[in-house]
Amino acid sequence: xxxxRALAVVLLAALFPLLATACADADGGAGGGGGxxxxxxxxxxxxxxxxxxxxxxxxxxxxxxxxxxxxxxPTGRDALNAVLGGQAPFGVVGDLPAVTAAxxxxxxxxxxxxxxxxxxxxxxxxxxxxxxxxxxRGLKVGVPQGTNVEYALSRMLASAGxxxxxxxxxxxxPNQVAPALARGDVDAGVTFPSFYDAxxxxxxxxxxxxxxTGYTAHTLLVAGPSAGDEETTxxxxxxxxxxxxxxxxxxxxxAAVVAQSKGALQAGYVDAFxxxxxxxxSLTPELLADLSDEAAWAKAxxxxxxxxxxxxxxxxxxxxxxxxxxxxxxxxxxx
Numbered sequence: 001x002x003x004x005r006a007l008a009v010v011l012l013a014a015l016f017p018l019l020a021t022a023c024a025d026a027d028g029g030a031g032g033g034g035g036x037x038x039x040x041x042x043x044x045x046x047x048x049x050x051x052x053x054x055x056x057x058x059x060x061x062x063x064x065x066x067x068x069x070x071x072x073x074p075t076g077r078d079a080l081n082a083v084l085g086g087q088a089p090f091g092v093v094g095d096l097p098a099v100t101a102a103x104x105x106x107x108x109x110x111x112x113x114x115x116x117x118x119x120x121x122x123x124x125x126x127x128x129x130x131x132x133x134x135x136x137r138g139l140k141v142g143v144p145q146g147t148n149v150e151y152a153l154s155r156m157l158a159s160a161g162x163x164x165x166x167x168x169x170x171x172x173x174p175n176q177v178a179p180a181l182a183r184g185d186v187d188a189g190v191t192f193p194s195f196y197d198a199x200x201x202x203x204x205x206x207x208x209x210x211x212x213t214g215y216t217a218h219t220l221l222v223a224g225p226s227a228g229d230e231e232t233t234x235x236x237x238x239x240x241x242x243x244x245x246x247x248x249x250x251x252x253x254x255a256a257v258v259a260q261s262k263g264a265l266q267a268g269y270v271d272a273f274x275x276x277x278x279x280x281x282s283l284t285p286e287l288l289a290d291l292s293d294e295a296a297w298a299k300a301x302x303x304x305x306x307x308x309x310x311x312x313x314x315x316x317x318x319x320x321x322x323x324x325x326x327x328x329x330x331x332x333x334x335x
């Protein structure tokens with residue numbers, strides 16, 4: 001029987017087309033309110049995509065003639081599936097889901113790198129005596145597979161000369177890692193930063209962590225086949241405007257993210273972690289290099305068929321819309 005969360009995601013995905021149709025009918029066709037174009041974005045990590053959520057909270061889309069619906073799903077993998085399934089033309093996703101989709105031959109188009117994050121934690125328990133990543137050999141490690149968190153774990157293991165074959169990887173939803181640690185079902189875990197405090201609370205005096213900065217995660221804006229360049233440029237102009245607003249008033253931006261999360265994020269977490277993200281929509285050689293390294297790992301780890309070389313990944317970048325919105329933001333060279 002499907003887990004309740006999994007069933008909810010399936011039902012939400014099934015409802016996307018119905019909701020889009022209902023909104024279109026209510027607004028008089030394909031346009032949104034006041035003649036604006038309706039557009040749907042499937043999101044995941046609210047803090048990594050703070051400018052997108054700030055744009056939603058302040059209704060900044062209207063200036064570009066857009067009427068945006070932003071739906072938050074549990075992981076970037078779910079958001080990407082919504083894009084690939086045609087339920088949303090745009091998605092805010094982690095780098096690994098985008099890379100694996102590209103290797104699998106799916107039509108994913110990376111239009112911007114929205115933010116970067118490298119302040120990772122391996123969560124564990126004091127009674128497991130995990131004082132270094134090498135101590136994970138033979139232990140059970142919980143991780144939401146198919147997300148960029150899985151790649152973070154691989155980098156942690158590689159730093160100690162280990163691979164996933166040296167541990168028992170347990171596939172858990174992001175919010176299941178902390179309870180699994182508390183019950184002792186796993187010895188360690190890696191999850192999204194928004195669940196670090198939950199692990200600390202669940203474990204109390206038994207909580208332990210190992211910091212790791214050897215992996216920079218990229219949160220990407222991707223577009224599906226139905227998204228045209230003009231529409232994509234309008235979305236990016238809105239996001240760039242929200243970036244400027246967030247830089248001018250970080251406290252207000254944090255409050256907007258908390259409000260848009262609808263209880264999923266607490267103000268204390270947002271205040272502590274937002275400064276640890278590097279925001280700024282861009283397409284750079286550094287992004288392409290990181291995606292290529294990640295693709296090589298994913299191809300080997302998951303036996304995916306596609307080419308993992310830099311030229312193949314470069315073909316997945318769609319720089320035109322971002323270049324139209326901000327020419328200086330695109331420094332990567334593509335075919």
